[in-house]
Amino acid sequence: MTSTLEVIDLSIGYPGKHKENQVIVRDLNFSLKKGEFTSIIGVNGIGKSTLLRTLGGVQPSLEGAILINGEPLESLTGLALATEMSVVLTDPLASKNLTVKELIGLGRQPYTNWLGLLTNEDVLIIEEAIRKIGLESVQDRKCFELSDGQLQKVLIARALAQDTPIILLDEPTTHLDLYHKVLVLKTMKQIAHELQKTVIYTTHEIDLAIQLCDKMLILDHPESHFGTPCELIEDSSFQGLFPSDLIGFDTKTGSFKVKN
Numbered sequence: 001m002t003s004t005l006e007v008i009d010l011s012i013g014y015p016g017k018h019k020e021n022q023v024i025v026r027d028l029n030f031s032l033k034k035g036e037f038t039s040i041i042g043v044n045g046i047g048k049s050t051l052l053r054t055l056g057g058v059q060p061s062l063e064g065a066i067l068i069n070g071e072p073l074e075s076l077t078g079l080a081l082a083t084e085m086s087v088v089l090t091d092p093l094a095s096k097n098l099t100v101k102e103l104i105g106l107g108r109q110p111y112t113n114w115l116g117l118l119t120n121e122d123v124l125i126i127e128e129a130i131r132k133i134g135l136e137s138v139q140d141r142k143c144f145e146l147s148d149g150q151l152q153k154v155l156i157a158r159a160l161a162q163d164t165p166i167i168l169l170d171e172p173t174t175h176l177d178l179y180h181k182v183l184v185l186k187t188m189k190q191i192a193h194e195l196q197k198t199v200i201y202t203t204h205e206i207d208l209a210i211q212l213c214d215k216m217l218i219l220d221h222p223e224s225h226f227g228t229p230c231e232l233i234e235d236s237s238f239q240g241l242f243p244s245d246l247i248g249f250d251t252k253t254g255s256f257k258v259k260n
Contacts, residue, residue: 003032003033004033004069004165004166005031006070007031007055007067008066009027009065010028010063010065010066011023011064012028012050013050014059015060024046024047024050025046025047025050027064028051028064028217029226030215030217030226034197034198035192035197036215037192037193037212037213038213038215039202039209040052040201040202040219041203041204041217041218041219046219048170051219052168056087057073068081068084068085069165079110082162083164084165087168088155088159088168088169088170089170090170093151097142097143098142098143099140099143100130100138100139100143100154101130103143103155104154104161105122105126106158107159107160110162125161128160129157129158132157133153133154133156133160133187135150135153147175149180151175152173152174152176153176155172156169156188164197165198166198167188167191169200171201171203171204172184172185172188172203173203181208185205186212189214206238206241207255207256210229210255216229220237220241245259246259
């Protein structure tokens with residue numbers, strides 16, 4: 001099976017205007033196929049969100065290549081990219097005066113005509129996204145009336161309504177309690193497997209990612225690691241994530257333990 005997303009010798013960070021580029025992570029190489037549920041993990045400030053924004057074309061890469069179905073990311077038009085990839089970032093909404101259903105409906109913009117008129121098919125896709133994320137009870141409420149956790153789920157539903165082969169999510173479970181974290185992640189995994197979508201998300205919930213993900217990318221210095229959770233555990237790739245005097249990784253349970 002060919003890769004839907006391939007990263008080759010990628011360096012990410014911020015271009016310098018009058019000085020050298022600020023490189024955060026260098027020489028990333030990995031590829032993802034349809035139906036894979038993947039997490040990006042690492043300590044604060046390591047570049048998780050920067051990588052996700054770079055993969056989504058929100059900011060440029062510094063070196064290397066990102067291929068979407070074999071085509072360079074930068075060769076895709078804005079419309080073509082919007083039909084291949086949906087992105088949920090942590091940026092605040094421009095307007096929260098829309099209803100939940102209206103905001104989710106914006107995910108259909110790449111497919112509507114210039115008037116933005118929704119077809120019957122569009123409406124069905126929007127309703128299915130609302131059902132999958134469990135937002136039926138709030139679909140007619142204004143977004144400013146929602147909690148942070150509810151709003152986060154609305155943004156995920158908007159990405160589902162966009163119906164793209166690739167879905168990128170930045171910290172999608174940040175404002176959720178443990179039950180709803182697990183519920184959202186299991187839903188996204190189900191969507192990846194059943195609908196054969198490539199789903200990638202950043203997270204600090206490493207223990208949950210180990211239990212639920214098909215693949216994981218560990219951003220670390222000087223070298224990052226990519227593979228299945230079992231492969232990464234066997235390679236001791238989690239051991240160096242945190243200072244060993246405070247936190248250790250238990251390879252038997254696949255979880256982190258606070259040292260006494």
